[in-house]
Amino acid sequence: MTHSRDELLKQLRVRGARLTIQRRLVLDILLDGNDHLSVQDIQAQVTQRGADLTETTVYRILQWLKNLGFVSQTDLGQRGVVYELIGSPRHHHLICLNCGGVIEVGDGLFEELRDHVRRDYDFEPRIDHMAIFGLCQDCGNQNISGE
Amino acid sequence: MTHSRDELLKQLRVRGARLTIQRRLVLDILLDGNDHLSVQDIQAQVTQRGADLTETTVYRILQWLKNLGFVSQTDLGQRGVVYELIGSPRHHHLICLNCGGVIEVGDGLFEELRDHVRRDYDFEPRIDHMAIFGLCQDCGNQNISGE
DNA sequence: TTCCTAATTGCGAATTATTCTCAACTGCGA
DNA sequence: TCGCAGTTGAGAATAATTCGCAATTAGGAA
Structure with missing residues (x-):
């Protein structure tokens, strides 16, 4: 898996995909966004770049990239669903059910499991x-009431 | 964590929870259902038992039990979200993105990670x-087109 | 280069899952 | 038994995602 735009486009072309301006736009946004992006984030970026895609299209493109294995889709709980290009370095998250805190962790954690x-x-x-x-450490000792 | 109805009720009482008939009903359904249950499954069971809970209530009770650590909530992808009482033996699932097949696996897999x-x-x-x-093995070798 | 067609997109409605609001009700401690 | 904080019901609201179909277009063929 690579992060280079040209490599990405090449790989997609090889698979017989049509590289529409919409797809290129979403790819560029994903390439530029170093953070995880929600569908709304992507929409905002689209607007910021003076373009205009329907939500439907954004969902379809993300689904397509996900099926191809180019992007990951992660449900962060409260924080909703986020997408990002798969590439090194992989990372993951520990999310506290109580305070909502997020700890970023490396991929080594999962190698054995894999x-x-x-x-x-x-x-x-x-x-x-x-x-x-x-x-998390802080919340682990508290009594949780369920509410 | 236990699976005994009386133990469960006792533990909930200790925590100062009100044991309403609705909560008891959902608990009984979870206790009886050896399989994972979706909200709709639970609703069906409620009806089958001649009772009638609103969806809202079912969601609220599940949320409450989940926060207390008594039930797990799992998003199985295509198959939706399912709930089940946490108890031995824990198990998990490998879900094929292509064919949707589900492989059940033991908890040992996660001990090291934990x-x-x-x-x-x-x-x-x-x-x-x-x-x-x-x-899965069968789908792993196919070319995935993304559609 | 132009044409053609299947793939892709836009639009708007539909669906699904979940949450919210607030009045009515009730479990359970005093 | 009483009182009330906690819980539920009802139905609307919200959010996220998908669908159906007509219009558009990328990219290969001529």
Whole structure:
């Protein structure tokens, strides 16, 4: 997986995809956005660049890129669903169920799990951008009431 | 964590929760349902038992039990969101992005990860019922077009 | 270069899942 | 038994995502 725009476009062309201006635009936005982007973030970027895509189209392009394995889609809980180009370095998140805090973690955490799944189940996991929920240090000791 | 109805009720009482008939009903349904239950599954069970809860209430009760750590909520992708009482034995799922097939796996897979997260990040992960997406053996070799 | 066609997009409505508001009700402690 | 904070019901509201179909267009063929 690469992060270079030209490489990306080339790879997509090879797969017989039509490189419409809409797709190029979303790709560029994903390439420029170093952070995770929500659909609304992408829409905002589209507007900022003087363009105009329907939400439907944005969803369709993201779905397409996701199916091809070029972008990851992650549900961060409260913070909604975010998308990002898959590329090194992979990272993941620990999200506190109580305070909502987010800890970013490296990919090393998942290497063993990945190998294990491959070896034992003949299954190729796509652990590209995982969210693990739980309680952070501070919240771990409190009593949670359920409300 | 236990699966016994009386133990569960007792633990909830201790926490100062009101044990309404609605909450009892949902708990009983979760206790009886050995499989994962969607909100609709639960609604169906409610009806089957001659009762009648609003969807709102079902959502609220599930949310409450989830916050207390008594039920897990898992997004199985195409198959929607499912809930189940947390109890031994824990299990998880590998879900094929292509064919939708589901492989059930034991909890051992996650022990190392759990320890790692606890040790390195002082974070108590709630990996109760995880869904890992990827490609199963059969689908792994096919070319995916993105459509 | 122009044409052709299947792939893609736009538009607006539909769907699905979930949450909100607020009045009515009720479990349970005093 | 009483009182009230906590809980539920009802139905609307919101948010996120998908659908259907007509119009448009990328990119290969001529």
